[in-house]
Amino acid sequence: MSPADHPFDEDPADWGGEGDPLGAWPLLGDLTRLLRSPDVSRQAADQLAVAVASDGGREPNASPADRAAFGDLAGIAQLAAEAATGLPITADHRPIEIAVVNRGGWAHHTLRDWRPHFQQLQEGLAAARGTAEDPASPGDGPEAMLRRLMEPLAPLLADMTAGSLTGRLARVALGSYDVMLPRVRSDRLLLVEPNITAFTEAWSLPRDDTCLWVCVHSLIANAVLSVPSVHQRLTDLLEGHARGFEIDPGGIVESLQERLGDLDPERAMAEMPALLSSPEMLLGATRSESQDTAAAHLEDLLSVLVGYVDATTEQACGQLLGSRSPVREAFRRRRLTQPAEARQVAGLLGVDVGPEASARGARFLEGVAERAGTAGIARLWQSAENWPTPNEIDAPGLWLARLEVYEGSGESGSAGGDPDPDAR
Numbered sequence: 001m002s003p004a005d006h007p008f009d010e011d012p013a014d015w016g017g018e019g020d021p022l023g024a025w026p027l028l029g030d031l032t033r034l035l036r037s038p039d040v041s042r043q044a045a046d047q048l049a050v051a052v053a054s055d056g057g058r059e060p061n062a063s064p065a066d067r068a069a070f071g072d073l074a075g076i077a078q079l080a081a082e083a084a085t086g087l088p089i090t091a092d093h094r095p096i097e098i099a100v101v102n103r104g105g106w107a108h109h110t111l112r113d114w115r116p117h118f119q120q121l122q123e124g125l126a127a128a129r130g131t132a133e134d135p136a137s138p139g140d141g142p143e144a145m146l147r148r149l150m151e152p153l154a155p156l157l158a159d160m161t162a163g164s165l166t167g168r169l170a171r172v173a174l175g176s177y178d179v180m181l182p183r184v185r186s187d188r189l190l191l192v193e194p195n196i197t198a199f200t201e202a203w204s205l206p207r208d209d210t211c212l213w214v215c216v217h218s219l220i221a222n223a224v225l226s227v228p229s230v231h232q233r234l235t236d237l238l239e240g241h242a243r244g245f246e247i248d249p250g251g252i253v254e255s256l257q258e259r260l261g262d263l264d265p266e267r268a269m270a271e272m273p274a275l276l277s278s279p280e281m282l283l284g285a286t287r288s289e290s291q292d293t294a295a296a297h298l299e300d301l302l303s304v305l306v307g308y309v310d311a312t313t314e315q316a317c318g319q320l321l322g323s324r325s326p327v328r329e330a331f332r333r334r335r336l337t338q339p340a341e342a343r344q345v346a347g348l349l350g351v352d353v354g355p356e357a358s359a360r361g362a363r364f365l366e367g368v369a370e371r372a373g374t375a376g377i378a379r380l381w382q383s384a385e386n387w388p389t390p391n392e393i394d395a396p397g398l399w400l401a402r403l404e405v406y407e408g409s410g411e412s413g414s415a416g417g418d419p420d421p422d423a424r
Helices: 026-035 038-053 064-085 103-113 115-132 142-170 193-203 207-225 228-242 249-260 265-276 289-321 326-336 340-349 355-381 390-394 396-402
Strands: 097-101 188-192 245-247 285-287
Touching: 038 103, 038 142, 064 097, 064 188, 064 207, 064 289, 097 103, 103 115, 103 142, 103 188, 115 142, 115 228, 115 245, 115 340, 142 340, 188 193, 188 207, 193 207, 193 326, 207 228, 207 289, 207 326, 228 289, 228 340, 289 326, 289 355, 289 390, 326 355, 355 390, 355 396, 390 396
Parallel strands: 097 188
Antiparallel strands: 245 285
16 A cells, blocks of 8 residues: 555645644534534524423423313404404414414424524624634634634534523423514414413412413514514614624633633533523623614613503403403513523523513503503504604603694503503
8 A cells, every 4th residue: 555545644634625624623524514504503403492491301292172272262362462452463464373382392483483583693693703803813822722613613502502592491481472572483372381380380370361361462462573663673673683792702711711610520511501591601792882782772672562562461361351360460570570591582682671671661651541542552553763762762742742642632541551550
C-alpha cells in the first residue's frame, strides 16, 4: 500500500472540507451537518417538548365523555364570546375546532403553532452572531473556540430551547392562550384536560364552570388576535424584538463557569434543564437598546389586549356563571401569580405582561367604557391608526378626543368591564 493510499495519512484539517470549523473532527463534523437539517432539529424539538410535557411517560388520551362534555361547553362559550366582543372568533369566520388534549398533545400542537415566532428568534440570533464576528480577534482563545462550536449547533440549540420551554409550559397550560401569542391554527381551540382537572381540584371548583371560563378566555383572545390590524402590529413588533438580541460568546463562558464550575458532575447534569430554559445562558443572547424599545412597544400593545381579554372574559362568564362564582376569584389569583413556565416563554419572545401592565390596560378600557361605552372600545379594532399611544393609554380621554368620540356618544355599559361593580 502506498503512503497516499493509507487511510490515516491524510491531513485531519482536510477531512471536513475547506472552511469547516470542525474539519479536524470528522465524526463531529458529520454529526453537526446532520443536526443542521431543519427537519432533524424540529423533530428532535417536538420529541423533547412531548417528553418534557409528559415527564417522560405515557399519558392517557382524554376520554370520549370528556371530549363530548368539553365540546358542548366550548359551543356555549363561543356564543358568549361573540356576544361580548362583537368580533368573529376566527379569521374569515372559519368554524372553530375543539381539541381536547393531554399535556403532550398541547406541547406538540403549540410548538407547531408557534414555530414562526421561534423561527424569527433563530433568524435574529443568526444575524446577531454575524454582527458579533470580529476578524481581528484571536482565533485560538476560549471565546473563538466556543464560537466555532456554537455556530453550527446554534439552530439545533434554539430548537431544543423552544421544545424545552414549550414542554414545561404544557405542564400548567389550561387553554390556547396562557401566553398571548398568535397561532398558525387560529381555528383550533386547545383544552388541556388533565391540567383543567388538576386546577379545579386544587381550588375545589366545579370542573364544567372552570372549563367554560378557559374556553371563553381562549376564544376572546383568539378573536382579538384575529383582528387584521392587531395581528399585523403584534407580528411586526415580535419580529423587531426577535432581531434585537446581541451575542456575547464571552458571556456564555462566564455564565457556564459560574453556573457549573463548582458543581460535581451529578449536580451539573441536574442543572442542564435549567440551562435549556435560559436562552441568555445557553445562546449567549443579551438584550440591546433596540430590543428594549421593541419590548416597550409590545408592553403598551399587550397591556390593552390582555386587559381587554381578561375583563371581557369576566363580563361574559359573569353572565353565564354569576358574578360571585368562585371560578372568577381563582382565575384572578392565577393572573397575579402567573406560572413561571409561562413567564419564561413570554419573556423570551417578548410578550411577558405582568400584573401592573395588565392593570394599566384595564384602567384604560374602564375609562373608555365610562365615557363612550362599547362603541368607544370597538374603535380599537377598526384600524391600526386607532391604536392608543402610550400617553393615551394613561389618559383615555385624550384617545377619545383624538378619534372625536365624545362622552355619551356610544352605547352605555362597560364592555369588557366588571359586570358587578359592587364585587370590587
